[in-house]
Amino acid sequence: MSVQFNRPDIIRPPSEWKSYFLPLTSGCSNNTCTFCGYYGSKLNTIGVDDIKREIDAVALYRQSGICLAAISPVVYAVAHGWDGKRVFLQDGDALVYPFAKLGEVLHYLNEKLPYVERVGTYATPQDILRKSPNELDELRRLKLGIFYMGMESGDDEVLQKVGKGVNRYQIVEAGGKAREAGITLSVTVILGLGGVDGSEKHALETATVLTAIDPDYVGALTLTLIPGTPLYEQWKQGNFNPISPFQSLEELKKIIENTSFSDCFFSSMHASNYLSVRGKLPRDKEKMVGELGHVMASGDPSLLRPEFLRGL
Numbered sequence: 001m002s003v004q005f006n007r008p009d010i011i012r013p014p015s016e017w018k019s020y021f022l023p024l025t026s027g028c029s030n031n032t033c034t035f036c037g038y039y040g041s042k043l044n045t046i047g048v049d050d051i052k053r054e055i056d057a058v059a060l061y062r063q064s065g066i067c068l069a070a071i072s073p074v075v076y077a078v079a080h081g082w083d084g085k086r087v088f089l090q091d092g093d094a095l096v097y098p099f100a101k102l103g104e105v106l107h108y109l110n111e112k113l114p115y116v117e118r119v120g121t122y123a124t125p126q127d128i129l130r131k132s133p134n135e136l137d138e139l140r141r142l143k144l145g146i147f148y149m150g151m152e153s154g155d156d157e158v159l160q161k162v163g164k165g166v167n168r169y170q171i172v173e174a175g176g177k178a179r180e181a182g183i184t185l186s187v188t189v190i191l192g193l194g195g196v197d198g199s200e201k202h203a204l205e206t207a208t209v210l211t212a213i214d215p216d217y218v219g220a221l222t223l224t225l226i227p228g229t230p231l232y233e234q235w236k237q238g239n240f241n242p243i244s245p246f247q248s249l250e251e252l253k254k255i256i257e258n259t260s261f262s263d264c265f266f267s268s269m270h271a272s273n274y275l276s277v278r279g280k281l282p283r284d285k286e287k288m289v290g291e292l293g294h295v296m297a298s299g300d301p302s303l304l305r306p307e308f309l310r311g312l
């Protein structure tokens with residue numbers, strides 16, 4: 001493994017908890033989002049030969065239980081108990097990895113670990129937009145089957161303020177490209193990103209853009225202010241007014257009420273949220289809105305996830 005490349009910590013979508021975590025990069029190529037722990041991170045990539053060496057080590061370990069001294073113990077810690085079905089490519093936007101090399105890695109992975117059913121990755125809208133339809137098609141054929149795309153907000157004002165680097169039209173276009181290529185699309189939105197003043201517009205415009213994308217999955221997170229990020233500093237200086245836990249439920253309810261999907265699994269199960277609701281939309285809309293309405297009407301904070309149990 002190259003000396004300069006430090007294996008990133010595992011930051012993953014909740015649904016990838018059973019996956020093998022294979023690093024291609026560390027950091028994020030779009031490191032300008034003012035709320036994100038990757039803000040200012042430096043993008044590093046690992047060489048194809050090193051990735052192949054890790055794949056070989058995992059294949060050997062699964063076949064015979066042999067651990068090679070030259071391979072990082074982390075590889076075996078991750079491989080231990082892995083069911084062999086899913087692989088998640090690290091890190092913040094592994095889809096930025098050059099297309100030809102990504103194809104080579106996926107080819108190799110399919111050859112050495114043929115039982116893998118699906119490979120997933122975080123993908124920025126920019127990463128998707130840079131790929132041609134043929135390239136996306138090729139990646140899907142190589143089992144790259146799901147993109148986790150951070151949309152965060154459908155409100156251009158919010159997107160611009162937080163340095164997302166794309167507008168709502170580009171987000172819709174990126175989502176459409178992934179879906180046209182037959183790649184499952186999971187979109188993340190962040191409750192509270194517009195602060196108190198922008199709350200209603202953020203929720204309504206997020207619902208509009210989600211409807212336009214019509215993704216397979218939506219995951220709602222709630223903003224957590226991370227020390228060291230510009231948004232945290234803005235809050236400290238009184239320039240950002242965060243929403244309350246109950247206001248986050250209000251935003252979530254507005255988003256669910258105002259979206260119109262053909263068939264989408266919508267969830268707020270992420271540990272950052274104050275209340276977990278989930279269901280298939282449109283089928284479960286009434287039930288989910290009802291659950292949120294019930295807790296909101298109670299005004300009872302004991303029904304919410306306590307602050308100390310919230311996670312990133």
Ligand code: SF4
Binds near residue numbers: 030093164
């Ligand atoms: S939100 Fe996504 S695109 Fe923005 S810095 Fe974080 S990982 Fe990168």
